[in-house]
Amino acid sequence: MSEATRTRPATTAAAESPWLVMAEQELRDLWLSGRGLAVMLAHTTLLSITTYLIATNQELNFLEQREAVALTVQVTVAVGGLLVVLVAADAVSGERERGTLETLLLTPVPRRSLLIGKGVAAMSLWFGAFLLALPYLWWIGRDVGTFGSAAAGTFLAGTLLALFLTGVGLLVTTFSQSNGLSLALSFFLLLGLYAPHQLPAEASRGWAGETLLKLDPFTSALLYLERLVINAHTLTQDLPLLVVPALAAAGILTLALALAGRLSLLPRSG
């Protein structure tokens, strides 16, 4: 080898941030390999079916336009959340299972940066799901003028939920014995958090039940969106409802990143 090739890798302060390098590669793997596009196609199909059903129902006057918009918002948040949590849940245990984790751990990159890079890629699926939903939101709500606030509110509340789910997925994947376990666990956690919102009407729950439910980030965020879209509240009117999702997201992400140092080649040891 020539002299020039022996220069040690540059490690000056101006070097790229490792989490950014990691995120760039993960985004490329996700979106250029077709995996990301495939799930977006599935998402579009689902939105189209929903819209079709809504349109036919509206002709029969079963659904108010506002309710129709709220339904589309819910579908978007649910699909986006599912995609985010599944990709995040694959981050470490998937690499471990595919035998590619060791080479990543052999780099001088802090474990935390690896997780952040992968978390960014997971979040991108939420943004994709959100962007795809915009035309549907506009079309369905075209007569009631909800588009602006519905889009902004969905972005706000959905992003908080996506961040929370990224944290859940990263935490679970870091400590799971296997990738299957990580994916299953994350999926059922998502179901468990989403389910309470689907319980029967608020009235039947009583004060205590209501408070308890608001501690579920999903219930709070979806309630915020419901009031925003159906009750035509302003974006700021119910902001306190987003405190729980925001705190939950911040808390779990902090925890996941704080425990990143425990990330090891073999689960539960190292």
Next chain:
Amino acid sequence: MDVITGGTGQVAGGTRPQTGPALETHGLTRSYGARVAVDSVELLVERGVVLGLLGPNGAGKTTLIRMLSTVLRCDAGSFRVAGVAHTDPVRIRRAVGVLPESAGYPRGQTCEEWLTLHARLFGVRRRDARALAARLLGEVGLEDRRRSLIAGLSRGMRQRLGIARALVNDPEVVFLDEPTLGLDPFGQRQVLDLVTRIAREHGVTVVLSTHVLDEVEQICDRVVILNRGRVVADGTMAEVVRRAAAPREGRLEVPADHRARALDTLAAHHVPAEPGANGHLGMVRLELPGDVAPEDSSAAALRCLLDAGVPVLGFSVEGGRLSDAFLRVTRGDGDE
């Protein structure tokens, strides 16, 4: 055969400060549950050496390499790699290159993409990283595969790609964990040639873990044999063989009807001998004393036979090779 001699004189360029030996371990120990995988290992390896790390399956080679490359913590003991203490894992990672055992590769990335990524994770700028990737691919004979997906590479090509990856940070010590596992003879040859070339051209210390003894005999200067987590032999090839080689044995073939006479003749000359293995009526096994060079003792045995008029159809000496030493010190232990 190229043999890399020890010493640091070959460090090309010689620009980096190299303090201390390539490897130094004290009481290095690691268990999985109750199972001790690496047990109080003491090693001192000088720079520029190609070290063969031998041992049967389950001996602890992979565990040892993983600890030394900081991806697995040790339970007890201490070590230094390239002069860096184990308490500074990030600096160790900057100084070592590793081809992990049965490493996985991201199937959806191209060779260039993957190498570029890893170079960048070591702090190389994007543009330099791409140039480095191209150069390393050339070095391992994959220049025409730059844009190929890793999924489409043969096993041997993947191993060479893995070796290229181990070099992205211009390491001082390179660990190769069973690099020829599962390769055909041609692939094995290519990988071994590559290892030899890397050791020479990059002036690095190479630790080659394997249970294929031929490989070690071909390219290593020094051998460490692990068994059940312990170092059971350590030294140059010649030292290990001399210290541990089994009692040497000769295998003699005579016409079947001459075997009885051959045995009598050998007995008369105090050469321990017995009828050879199953069914071969002309085979005789004789034991050669370990304190005399095998050429001399076998010559004496053959001479007495020829003097007695016994026709000798064939004769070979066994033992005195690394494989004998290996079997002797490991006594056939291993997971399988």
